[in-house]
Structures are given as C-alpha cells and as structure tokens.
Amino acid sequence: MTAVLELRGASKVFPGVRALDDVSLRVDRNEVVGLIGENGAGKSTLLKVLTGIYRLDGGELFVNGEETVLRNPRDAFDKGVAMVFQEQSVIPTLSVAENIFLGREREFLKAGFIDKRAMNRAARIELDKVHLAIDPATKCSALGFAARQMVEIAKALSLDGRIEGDTVILLDEPTSVLERREVELLFEIVRELKSRASIVFISHRLDEVLDVSDRIYVMRDGKVVHEAPTATATMHDLHEHMVGRQLDHQYYREGRQRTEPGPVVMRVRDLSLKGRYRDISFDLAEGEILGLAGVVGSGREALARTLAGLSPPDKGTVEISGRRAQLGKPRGAVRAGFGFIPSERKTEGMVAGLTVAENMTLAAPGQFDSYGFIRFKAERAEARRWIDRLRIRTPSTDTPMQSLSGGNQQKVVLAKWRIVGSRVAILDHPTRGIDVGAKEDVYELIRDMAQEGIAVILLGDTLEEVIGLSSRILVLRDGAISARVEAPAGGKPDQIALIENMV
C-alpha cells in the first residue's frame, strides 16, 4: 500500500542548527499518526516542511506515492495536505462560510459576484462533517475558541471532494485552547474522520496522543528517535525517548553552581494574573539560579513578562531587597532591579539600528550623559570593558548591532543589564537561535552572573537546560506551581519527574 504522505531521509539546516536530520516518516491511509517531542525537537520544522513553508535541503517528500515539492501552503492544500494551525488562522471579520472557502471564491461566482447563498449551502455541508451546528453566515468573531478551531478543521476537510488522492490533515497542538469537553468532541471527530482522511496529531500531552493515535513518532534533536504502534507504547517509554541522553554535567558548568545560597533578595507573594497564572509565591536568593519549567501556556512566560513590567499582575506583591516593585511598566521593573532578556531578541532585546555601545547603555539614562549630552568617551570605555569581560566578538564599540552574530548580540543584551546593575536577571530562552558554541559561552556568563551575586530566573529552551543550570526549579502547570524541586550539583532531578508535574 502506498503511503498518503511520506518523508524519506529528510533534512533541513538553519545556520548553526540541523533542524531536521535524516527524518523518515510515513502516514498511511485512514491512519492517525501521533507526533511528540520537546520544544525544539523539530516538530514545528517538520510541519512547515509538510505544508510547504520550508523546502527540504535533502531527502524526498511523497504525496500519494508521487515525489513532489510543496511550494507554499496553498500548493500543499491543493495537493491534499491541510494544516490546522495552533495560532488560529480564522479571520474574525469574515463569516464562517467565507473562512472555509477563503481563496476559493471563484467556485461560487455568478455573473462576477459571489453567490453567498450557494457558498453558505456548501459550507453547511462542511460544517455537518464536524457536527458544528452554527449558521454559516455567522461572523467568526462571534465564535468561541473551540468553535473557531472546528471551523478550521472544517476548512481543512473541505479538501475532501476536491482532490483525487487522499487528504492529510495536520493538527498542531489542537487541544491547547480547548476545554475538556471540547477535547472529547474533537477526538470523536478525529476518530470519525479516519474513514475519510489521514491525520497527523501533534501534541505535547502524551495522554492525548496515546488516546487518539494509531501509531506514534517521537522526535528529539531533529531526528525521529522512536516509532511504535500505540497499542505497544507506554507513557513511561515515550517519556524516556523524548528526553533521551543522560545529563552532561560539564556542559552546564555544574561545577560552578553555588552551593550555599546567599541572603534572600526577592520575595514574590500570591502573584496572579487572570487566565495566565495564579497564587505564585517564592523567594529567590542572591546568586541563585531558579529554573521555571512548564509547557507552553503553563504561565511561565506570562510570569516572566510580568516581572519584566510588560504585563501587570492583577494581584500579589513582588519585593526586591525589601522594597516593593512597581510592575505596571518596564520602567518600574528596571528601577526595582530586574533585567529582562526576552526570547524575542530582535524585537525586544536589542535595537538593531543602534551600535553595540549604544545598545549597552540603552537602559542606563543618566549614567553616560550630563545634562542630556552624551559623554561619548565614558560610554565607549564602558562598552570596551564589557566587550572584553563578556568576550564579545565585534570589530568595534561603534559597530551596528545588526552585523553581530546571534550569540554576540545576546551578550550585548546581557551587558546592558550588567551596566544598569540589575539585581535579578530574567532569562527567557536565553539560548534561542544561538549556535552550539555560543550557547556554552552564554552558560558560562550565566554562571559568572550568579557568582557575582545576581539572582537569575531562567526559562530554558529545553528541560535539560533548566535542570543543568538551575539550583532550584519551580514547575508550573495550568498557571499554578505544581512542584518545587531542588537541583543541587551532583543531585540533579530526573526529567521524567518534572514532566509528570508539567502535563
């Protein structure tokens, strides 16, 4: 039997990263395939290849037995591969019917005008397939999350009648915005769909994948590391395959981890933000590295942004050195002593159009100017000092930030907060988009910061990174702290133990 969709030896390379490394995967007719892996394992890249957003650098892609190149999402859709996006792509100002047939209006033309009644009638048929009893003329803005998701699925299913071969529907984390009851409904539909289409189900919730799929692929570091029919898979096995290699102690400079905690520098009490996180309380000591673990939507990103002053809390208090921090604005957070290294370096971390020195002193008004006039000599001298200290590779202090590599840009962002004298550094995915060598440099610098008494809150790119660097870990699930785990050097906790508290 030919597979509906198949990848053979697929690879995709980005500067410094092999995002997909010799990946082979097949989806058979009327099959539900589960795809799991940690953040950064390569799931997203794989999806982007299957929907024509990325082209493969090596290997082959077969759709309905024919080798093919998918040029763009539209092309993929026309060939029978439809994606239901994680961030929904339903356009709220259009009606349900208009969304379902977006880009296919031509099929409903009557004397040059769109025949809305015909379109609504056709949409009715598609909606019936997903048991969605809403009027096709409803504006999508009037629908809830779950209904919008169903509209997307209906849109994907509308392929059915149009193409010759079989349809493959890619569901990317479809349950993350759904309530329990809606998840049940979705699963029911997925099972029903099996008679007409094949489905790839991507999720980080193992229980769901086990529940709904026929066969499971596990990805790690851009490779498929495990493949098994669901009937023989167990939660524990899958965990192990997801996590993989044993911790490399040297990689994370564990030897430099501080053993005795310093005095408490920061106290968080009952911090809550509706819909994001609730009742968060913890203390943080000088020189301590506190890891925050949790899946997307667990509230850890939102918590980090709150401490950075970018998303004010509803209630609760944060104190640094006994003084209450005003977190309504980033300015308050900076004054209180927070330094935020955001995951979106290029939009929130640095100003691409400014020079290295200018970026370094960006957050320090008054330190390098008198009466508003910049003291260029003092500024350059300070910049040079930090370029040496953090081993930043740049031709000069006046080099435009945009011409530096990702790792060196990140070091400049770190220097910015060192110059301000931040007491607590919030590192949100500090090694994202940085190549392997530079990552180790960043780990070294994080250890340096801790040695010098700066408290660090770390949201790692991988769980391994969090465990390797932190001396204590808070696990978040659905917005609340679900576990507090000590992670002393030499006594690091098991990843599986953490994951169990995450999902």
Next chain:
Amino acid sequence: MKERIRDLVPVAALFLLVFGIAGYSPGFMRPDNLLTLTADTMTLFLMASGVTFVIMLGSIDLSIQGVASMTSCIVAAMLPEYGALALAVALAAGALSGLASGLVVNYLRIPSFVATLAVGGIVTSVAYWASDTRSVYISQEDQDAWLDWATGNFLGIDNEIWTGLVALVLLTVLLSFTRFGRMVRAVGSQERAVIASGIDVDRVKLAAFVLSGFMAGLAGVVMGARLGSGSPTLANEFLLPAIACVIVGGTAITGGVGAVWKTFVGALIVAVVRIGMTFVGVTVFAQQIVFGLVLVLAVAITMDRSKVATVK
C-alpha cells in the same frame, strides 16, 4: 561603507541638479542668485527640520502647514499691540499644537497621521479666528522693529539663511549628541526593545512632536515676516514639499535612520527642482505633480521593508 555612499547620494543629486540648471542658464550660478535661492528655501527647511525628528520616530506630522499658517496669523494680528510678546505667543502656540498631537498619540493610542491631521484642522480654525478670516498685513514699522532678525541681513547674507543655519546646528547637536536624539533614533529603529529597557518612550515622542510644532511655528513666523502678512492659508502647499525634503534628503519614512543635515540637503534639492521646473517651463500648477512623484520615488528608495510586513 555602503551606508556612506547612500548618505552621499542626495548630495551628489543636488550638485548634478545645480550644474544641470547652470548649463541651461549660466546666470543661475551667480552668487547672489544662489544666496536668494537658499534664503527662499529656509522657511521650507525650518518646517522640515522639526518634522525630521517625528519621521525618525517612525511617525508623521501632517499638522505643520496648518501650524505655520496659524503662527503667521498670530504674529501679524498681535504685533501692533504686543510687540515681542506676539512672537513668544506664536512660537508657544506652535509648540502647544505639537504637544496636543503628542498627547493624542500617547494617551489615545491613535496613529500619528490621524492625530496630526486632526490637530492640523484645529489650528487652521485658530488661524481663521486670529486673522478674522483675512490676510493681516504687517506694517513696515512693526516689520523693522520686531522681525528684522528674520528678514534683515548680516554680513551681506540674508537673515533667513542665518536663522536656518542656527537651526541646522542646534538641531544637529540635539539629534547627534544628546540622549534625547539617540532615543528618537532608537524608538524609530525598534520601539519595543526601548520600552523593555525601561525607557519612557512616550516622553521621547511627546518631545519630538513639541519640537516639530515649534519649528513649524517658527517657519510660519519667518514666512509671515518675509511676505509682510499673515494668512490662514499662508503655508498651504507646503506640507508635501516639507515631507519631500525630509525623505529626499535620505531620512527613512520607516524611522530610525536620518539626520537634520540630510533634510537641509533635501530642502535645497526641492528648491532647485522647483526653480529648475520654472526654467524648463513646467507651470506652477503642475509642480505639485513633480513633488508627488519625487516623494514616492524617494520613499520607495529609502524605506526599510524588513520593518513592515504589510503595507496599508
């Protein structure tokens, strides 16, 4: 290096235009003619110099021609009775309208083009009110007594030119050597990173709009002084050329990149193009067409497309 070259393109274009016209009409290169041309350009430059800061933020100020007309009316109407105070009131009114634009942008979170369009409407009404909807003439005595700094001459050079040069120097210092100037550049380049660094971005924007309003107000006063009258429509037809000056000089409409001297060069280019068109025989009515085309072309060249995902 590449940036250096791009910086110099407007300068090269200016020289080409000047020599081109000189070839057509040798009299053009006479020093007194060039000086007159420069003096004529200065009101345009004054208007464009302030808005340079706003454009570098990535915003726009469409109220400047209304503001300039308004201050010309205020000065003309108040000079006979209040003397120097009239000047102060006019300039303060300019700054105040900039403040209004800035406050609307910051607190109502309205795009600057809408906010300044609205403020432009309001100040035009103020101009009609101040002038009683007519042109208000400035008597020769008042002219001599209070506006000599704008219309007289010093060392054989018209005072407009001196005023323009002083503005050029002061604003260049402000943009290149002060923390404020750097923040303008930073906000225009990547506002979110500046906010995340704890900088009060609203204050930077407010100051830029105030500066733009003040300079437009100053331009209006000088314009009124030169023409010997204030009028609610005095600066009409100036908005398009003023924005053109900024962009043609090499300041990007997307923000982050630019300089006051570039606007100075841009103003001279616009002036020379205007003269050139007269030489070649393009009617006054068609000249706005050329400015429109030049503006679109300059934006197309200087715009940073990596910054805008979609164009609306």
